[in-house]
Amino acid sequence: MNFKTYLESTGQKAVELAKAAEKAAQETGASIVVAPQFADIARVAEAVEIPVFSQHLDPIKPGNCTGHVLAESIKEAGAVGTLINHSERQLKLSEIEAIISLCREKGLVSCVCANNPAVSASIAAMHPDIVSFEPPELIGTGIAVSKAQPQIVTNTVNLVRQVNPNITILCGAGISQAEDVATALKLGTSGVLVASGIVKAKDPYMILRAFADATRQ
Amino acid sequence: MNFKTYLESTGQKAVELAKAAEKAAQETGASIVVAPQFADIARVAEAVEIPVFSQHLDPIKPGNCTGHVLAESIKEAGAVGTLINHSERQLKLSEIEAIISLCREKGLVSCVCANNPAVSASIAAMHPDIVSFEPPELIGTGIAVSKAQPQIVTNTVNLVRQVNPNITILCGAGISQAEDVATALKLGTSGVLVASGIVKAKDPYMILRAFADATRQ
Amino acid sequence: MNFKTYLESTGQKAVELAKAAEKAAQETGASIVVAPQFADIARVAEAVEIPVFSQHLDPIKPGNCTGHVLAESIKEAGAVGTLINHSERQLKLSEIEAIISLCREKGLVSCVCANNPAVSASIAAMHPDIVSFEPPELIGTGIAVSKAQPQIVTNTVNLVRQVNPNITILCGAGISQAEDVATALKLGTSGVLVASGIVKAKDPYMILRAFADATRQ
């Protein structure tokens, strides 16, 4: 669950949202990860026991990197992994590979985002822990990738598996109904990446709970 | 005082360093600002009463900006201003102008960094609160800009004043001795930007205290 | 006149368009500059005697810069100047300043583009030969900046003149009628930056001729 930079998921509200996610996870046994903004990682990680990810990480070593995001910094703040190359924060290929290596070295879970099937396969060839496929044109639309483009999801799963049989595959973009989650799992993914569908909801807990239930069927 | 991404200024050590800065500020009456990493802003701001800046800010509005730094987020975490366009995190011209406007709108202090006199004047023409001149070739060297290139500092001050008579001018790069601070002030600046000279010191408080004393002479 | 990357101004068609511009310039005495794509600079410069600009230049020295645009290369191909920081090819502030210096050193005319009044002033403070103000939201719309936002043009002229009394000021975006050109000159600019209004026209020469006439009134 990507908190992005919504006001509804900033600061104290990030903590509340993470607690709602934790509650849904505990009640259902589903695995829910939250990815708040950098400045909120520490307080979210203190408030909940579910895994906290960063939204981005820079391929840097400690030192002269003003304004960048250091692995050691997000780790000490409580993050156990990070999103990489989200469509809203795209990176150079060599940077993605360097961040995957850095995560491996520092014990952080790497979740790399892809905008299409070929890019998904390309990412899988670098062996991150997770590849997450999200067609940018559907992000934030409420039109679920798993419903609108099931064949592209299947195609992505097949291309990725050819290159890397063991990687965890997520899909995202437009996921707003519990059935979208169930469909995504049927298509061969292990879970979904969600953001506005929950963050902007009147009652995020209710949606999260329904999504979590859908993963348990 | 820019904490950059040194391990010596990450996490719990960022808090300790900020407390040392606060102590030096309180004892001397000097104005010391600390700029920790994003993930450390909240805990540093809780621990000290001196101003806390972010090291960077993105020219974005709340919403779909995964992995970016939102003004509202750093503000809620306790930051009262931000570095902009540090030589290690350079930005497009239109982005710098957008961030300066955003800071004005959100009540954040804008401190924009420049790598040479012409760029300093260019920044001053956009009316941020502070322009900070740092020749990149001296950063981290221990060779102080105010000592090694006094004429360039004077030249910068003159060019900036022609464009903007009221802006606060800082200089930085290689500042490692108290006399470097005193010299910088004599050359017409209002203060200095420091990083490794203090962060990497065995006793940061001692150096900070000496620097703070130098500003009081 | 910016050829951008329209098919109507690529290759052989770039040569024909440049010849139409040359004809209009010769008949009216107006000064018309053409800015074709990199690969077309040489053949356009061979075909016409009016000045040819590059659409971009990189702040590099000869050597290891694969895929970048070298001053010496566009100069030998026949360019006498370059656009810099066009809204479709924006640059870091320090790069803009480095390119302006490079143009000065290599005897190339520097024309730096700005997206708003504050950015225009910022550019003027670096003393390029020309600053060109173009609000991005009007580019390609056919709604002329000089008609739709006359006050912003006047405001830009004033801000720029305070910082740099002698610089040449152009404006652009949406210029599609001869009267838009005349209005732009009345607002205090020295000319206009045009692209789609001419490139996509059925008879570019007719439009160019009308625009050139408008500058002579």
Added chain:
Amino acid sequence: MNFKTYLESTGQKAVELAKAAEKAAQETGASIVVAPQFADIARVAEAVEIPVFSQHLDPIKPGNCTGHVLAESIKEAGAVGTLINHSERQLKLSEIEAIISLCREKGLVSCVCANNPAVSASIAAMHPDIVSFEPPELIGTGIAVSKAQPQIVTNTVNLVRQVNPNITILCGAGISQAEDVATALKLGTSGVLVASGIVKAKDPYMILRAFADATRQ
């Protein structure tokens, strides 16, 4: 053969260098491709019959892309392919994939550069025509990758073949002796990427001839 932005391979000298390459190719039957700067593509392509590549291509369609490199433009100038993601002109992952697709659509040969074995495999998964492995730390050193790091070349070939059995594999960086070329071929590559070793040579033809001979053994 990458001309980069050396003065020795700019303008008229680019034409002479390309002719030397053509001569070596014709005499030996070796396949030599030249990649001059954008502004030199047209005159080089007119002067020689060996294939001419661009050094870079942008993932754009015709239109509003001032300062970018359009596929149709380099094609009309005479290029039949392009380097992509050279270590001196690195691109975002999604851009690389978009350029590979664009090349396929426009009938241009795509040669994508990689900085290490994992990145090479990642590129191979996107099915360009050629992947070229060049460790950046050896570029321009005269220390040949095939001699200094034979195991990394073999490792790259193996990783790439697992993902894509049919792709053409080149290697480069520091190639300055004919034996470096022969070694590269023995390690399983189909050729080499060269630049300064030839461009900066007193007699480029002699070196090219020796390299071409080495590929024929």
